[in-house]
Amino acid sequence: MTMGKYTSVSTREASEDGSFDGFHGGFRQSMSWLHTWIGLTLSVVLYFMFVTGTTGYVQSQITRWMTPELGKQTAASTLAHSTEDMARAAVGHALNENAEWKTLYTGWPVKGSVYQDFYAYAEGHAPAEEGVEAKSLDVKFDAKTLSLKDGASGVRETGGGTALYSMHYNLHYMPENPIKIGGYEIAWATFIVGSATMFMLIAIITGVVVHKKIFADFFTFRPGKGQRSWLDAHNLSSVMALPFMVVITYSGLLFYTYEYMPSVKAVTYGYGEKAQELFDRDVYPHYSMGKIERSGTAAPIADVGIMIAKAREAWGGREPQWIDLFNTGDGNARAVVWASGTTGALTTEMWPTLLFDATTGEMLTKPEVSANPAVTVADVLIAIHEGNYAGWGLRWLYLLTGSFGAAMIATGLVLWTTKRKQKLKEGERADLGIEFVDRTNVGIIAGLLIAIAAYFWANRLLPVGIENRGAWEVHVLFITWGVMLLHSVLRPSAKAWGEQFAVAALAFGLLPVLNAMTTDVHLGETLFVTRSEMDLELASFDLVALGLGLIFARLAWKRYTRPATVKVAKQAKPVATTLVAEPAE
Amino acid sequence: MRSAHQEGRHMNTLEEAATANATGVPFARKRGRKSELTTAYRLEVASRALAAIIGGFALASAVAWLVSFGLMASGVQPRGPATSSGTVVSWLVWSGAAMWAFYARSQIAAWGWILAPAAALSALAFLLFSTVGA
Numbered sequence: 001m002t003m004g005k006y007t008s009v010s011t012r013e014a015s016e017d018g019s020f021d022g023f024h025g026g027f028r029q030s031m032s033w034l035h036t037w038i039g040l041t042l043s044v045v046l047y048f049m050f051v052t053g054t055t056g057y058v059q060s061q062i063t064r065w066m067t068p069e070l071g072k073q074t075a076a077s078t079l080a081h082s083t084e085d086m087a088r089a090a091v092g093h094a095l096n097e098n099a100e101w102k103t104l105y106t107g108w109p110v111k112g113s114v115y116q117d118f119y120a121y122a123e124g125h126a127p128a129e130e131g132v133e134a135k136s137l138d139v140k141f142d143a144k145t146l147s148l149k150d151g152a153s154g155v156r157e158t159g160g161g162t163a164l165y166s167m168h169y170n171l172h173y174m175p176e177n178p179i180k181i182g183g184y185e186i187a188w189a190t191f192i193v194g195s196a197t198m199f200m201l202i203a204i205i206t207g208v209v210v211h212k213k214i215f216a217d218f219f220t221f222r223p224g225k226g227q228r229s230w231l232d233a234h235n236l237s238s239v240m241a242l243p244f245m246v247v248i249t250y251s252g253l254l255f256y257t258y259e260y261m262p263s264v265k266a267v268t269y270g271y272g273e274k275a276q277e278l279f280d281r282d283v284y285p286h287y288s289m290g291k292i293e294r295s296g297t298a299a300p301i302a303d304v305g306i307m308i309a310k311a312r313e314a315w316g317g318r319e320p321q322w323i324d325l326f327n328t329g330d331g332n333a334r335a336v337v338w339a340s341g342t343t344g345a346l347t348t349e350m351w352p353t354l355l356f357d358a359t360t361g362e363m364l365t366k367p368e369v370s371a372n373p374a375v376t377v378a379d380v381l382i383a384i385h386e387g388n389y390a391g392w393g394l395r396w397l398y399l400l401t402g403s404f405g406a407a408m409i410a411t412g413l414v415l416w417t418t419k420r421k422q423k424l425k426e427g428e429r430a431d432l433g434i435e436f437v438d439r440t441n442v443g444i445i446a447g448l449l450i451a452i453a454a455y456f457w458a459n460r461l462l463p464v465g466i467e468n469r470g471a472w473e474v475h476v477l478f479i480t481w482g483v484m485l486l487h488s489v490l491r492p493s494a495k496a497w498g499e500q501f502a503v504a505a506l507a508f509g510l511l512p513v514l515n516a517m518t519t520d521v522h523l524g525e526t527l528f529v530t531r532s533e534m535d536l537e538l539a540s541f542d543l544v545a546l547g548l549g550l551i552f553a554r555l556a557w558k559r560y561t562r563p564a565t566v567k568v569a570k571q572a573k574p575v576a577t578t579l580v581a582e583p584a585e
Numbered sequence: 586m587r588s589a590h591q592e593g594r595h596m597n598t599l600e601e602a603a604t605a606n607a608t609g610v611p612f613a614r615k616r617g618r619k620s621e622l623t624t625a626y627r628l629e630v631a632s633r634a635l636a637a638i639i640g641g642f643a644l645a646s647a648v649a650w651l652v653s654f655g656l657m658a659s660g661v662q663p664r665g666p667a668t669s670s671g672t673v674v675s676w677l678v679w680s681g682a683a684m685w686a687f688y689a690r691s692q693i694a695a696w697g698w699i700l701a702p703a704a705a706l707s708a709l710a711f712l713l714f715s716t717v718g719a
Contacts, residue, residue, distance in 0.1 A: 030688040038683075046682035202680050250676065257672050263646035264653045264671045267714070268664050282665025370662070 031227050035206035038199050040437075045196040045446055047409045051448055054402025057387050057395050058541075060114045063160035065541040066459045068519035070116065070155060072526060072535040076471040079116070080144045083108055084305030084340035087323055088148040091304050092119040098124060098135050100329040103291075107322040109143055110340050153427075157469040164452070169193050169255070172474060183271025186259045194260045197252040204245055208383055211235060227418045234411040240328030241404035248405065250382035261499040285369040286353045290326035290334035297331040302361035304335065308361055311337040311354045316354065325358055341388040346380065393432055410445045417441060417493075438493045440485060446500035447484025449552075454480035455505035456545075460518045498559030501552045509549020512542035633686045633695050640699035641682035645675040647703040650710035658713040 055062060064070065086108040094104050105585040108118035117140050124135030140149040171189040178185045186194075221232045238245065258265045258279075269275045280288050304323055311320045321340040327333045335358040338351060355364045383389060387398050417438040421430055430438065458476035462469055484503075488496045504574075516522035526539040653671030656662040662670060682699050689695035 027688060031684060032682065034687045198676070198679070201676060202683050203678055204708045206684060253676050254673065257669075261645065261649060261672050261675045263675075264668050267650065268653065268657075268668045279665070279668075282663070283669055370666055372662075372666035372669055374673045378669070378673055511658065 024501060031206040031209040035210050036205055036416065038206070039203045040089075040416055042199045043413050045171075045192060045410055046200055047406060047413070047444060048171075048448060049193065049196060050402060050406040050409060051452070052164055053168035054399060054406060054450070056168065057390070057398040057402060059161030059165045061161065061537050061541060062164060063114045063158070063162060063513075065515075065521075066158045066160045066456070067114070067155050067516075068521045070114070072521055072533075072538065073112070074533060074535055077111075077534060079109060079111065081146055083110070084308050085146060085451035086118045086141070086143060087304045087308055090118055090141060091301070091323070091325065093139065093141070093148070094120045094122050094137055095301065095328060097137055098122070099326075100125060101137075101325065102126075102134070102327065104137075104325040104328055105322065106325075109372060110319045117141060117149055118143055156459075156464045159455075159470040159473045161469065163474055164455065167474075172478070178247060184262055184266070186256075190256050190259055194253065194256060197249055198260075199521075200249045201253070204242075206251060207238060208242075211239070227415065230411055230415045230418050234408060234415050237404045237407040237411060241401040241408070243409070244401040245405055247381060247384050251378075251385035254378045254382055255385075256259060257378065282370075283372065283375060285367060286336075286351075289353075289355055290324055290336045290365050292326070294327050294333055295331035298329060299333065299359040300333040301325065301328055301333060301358050304358075306361045307335055307337055307356045307363075310356075310361070311339070314354060314363070315339055315352060328358070331359060334364075346383060346389055379409040413437075413441050413445065420550050436489075439488050439491070439496065441488075442491075442493050442496040442500055443481075443485035443488030446497065446504055447481050447488060448518055449548075450484055450500060450504045450507050451477045451481035453504065453511065453545075456511055457507065457514065460514050494559075498556050501556035501559060505549050505556055508545045508552060510550070511545035515542055629692060632692050633689075636692075636695045636699055637683035637686035640686065640703065641679045643703040644682045644706075645679035645700050647706035647710060648678045649675040650714070651706050654710045654714040654717065657717045703708060 087106060090106040090108070091104065094101065094106070102125045104120065104122040106118065106120045109116055118141050120137060121139075122135075122137040126134050141147065142149050151385075163172075169189065169291075171192060174189040176188070178187045179191055220230070221236055223229050223232075253260055265279065269279045308320045308323065312318070318339040320337050322338040324336045324338070325333065326335075335356040337354045337356065341351060353366075355366050356362065357364055375410075387395065390398060417434055420434045421438065424430060429435075455473055455477040458473040462472055462476075466472065474583075484500060488500065491499065512523055516524060519539055521535070523539055523542050525533075526535040526542070586588070602618060602681045642706060649671035652674060653667045656667040656670055661667075689698065
């Protein structure tokens, strides 16, 4: 690049001492340096988080595909029993086991839920004698029969969509012991994910600073021009999904706010169980409003079905999905009924709750709590992050913007090396570090996508009934990613891209075929049938896989027919005139 | 103020400086050419990174304390909500501090303009806190 670029882009740099390096330049130039390096440092973690996290928006659809034994859900599918009956069965069973639980939680499927079972999870009061463990209960029931579920469910063991999307915050292979500093504790995954998220936030802010012409970027894509095209793609994917990116990142920090920024809480509440209890009561009152002292007088629990019916009426259409009971068997028994999160609309109260006196079934007014606008805002941002409220239209949009996020990081990574390789003179070889990043980029970016396809292949091909089957599906994912990384290190990147895209094309494109060969919930049963027999949710999985296969096939084809060579020739036109915001570094 | 790395860098011409920069300084080693990256430069990057991370955390904490304790001392919010309010704004302060750490003209400015306000705001915050709940 010529000097012209710098003089036209920069405002005050290149002045005084003639220093051009990153942070000694003007504001935009230093921010560009920061954007480049902070983006690169944890980009692998961020790419992994974006790709696996995006699958979370369709996690129940993925789980459905991964448990073909559950069969189709058509428009006519209904649950065999009412919500009230399921709740009664679960609570009845738990109270038969032990009349006095400290907490008894139960939840049941609503229309469209993946799993057709419900559960009871309970903990007893701490026993008087020391060394004796409190009673506990953790059981599942079949929603069709209302009876206890034994081990053999007839449904293959799978990690499903849950294991896949959970990786974006638990990173899967992480030490169990948290980091401890005094009373402060934070899980390793939480720490790493938080650091990456903080880097992301700074990368977004500096990215916006660097890219002044955001609106122009929206309409700018010049393909087939090497670095230029990568920069356009990077800008385009970032700008298209910018609001999503900002909210996803900031809310990502809000999930573990008090772990990431413990300063205030450490002073106002301190650490320890008692402090945490006080904090929860003040900040998340609805989670603990049922937790009150026992009265000591015995009293039976009223019919939970009546409380559920009252809650449904009070919400005017929102379906109750969970009931938490506290102090069962005691005069001070309380019940908290929770509404299903799927509303199709974003509200400030994402998880409405109602409080009941569980001995009478009478609705109580919730305890008076002081307004907490910060928590309200945080709750809404977190709700947007999770997307539980979203209907199918919004879910597609989430998938698209999440993919843009992944594409933004991927193109940023590629841009980093493309830019550096383009600076090379004829016959000059790239520095080892650049070469390494250039090669591993392939395994990281394309390899992860192949690894996720492998996760689905493992679901269909691993023998049903092997031990830890769900865990092995995940191992297959990471082994595949490792193999792809190894492959990418061994091959020149120009060849590796084409090869891995071809593998990705087959891995995704053939999934519907594999599905048809191994199950009876394939496209022939879910799509090419009469309308009332269709299961478009299941069909969508196969169709998206097919679509991804075609996209990767196209990318691979392009690589084979027109192999990308690093262009040594410089562009005649100074970059600055077309794109002021070119990261100057 | 000229920082240590500027003295130490082997830059003969502006042209070379521009090339080094355009290649992205830290890995801009060219074959057969002496590395343009000096230890002093690397130390400066490390120092500024620490200013961004540790200094940024200190400043973010200070602002969070000031907001929370200020809300509590003035009686606008009780302890719980005040804790939330201060905490959720801290990210923007931290990001801002990190950006400053890499923009400041010198390392002294980078550290100084982060730590000095952090100390001052913390002092003010705890002064306010001492008036709470007495």
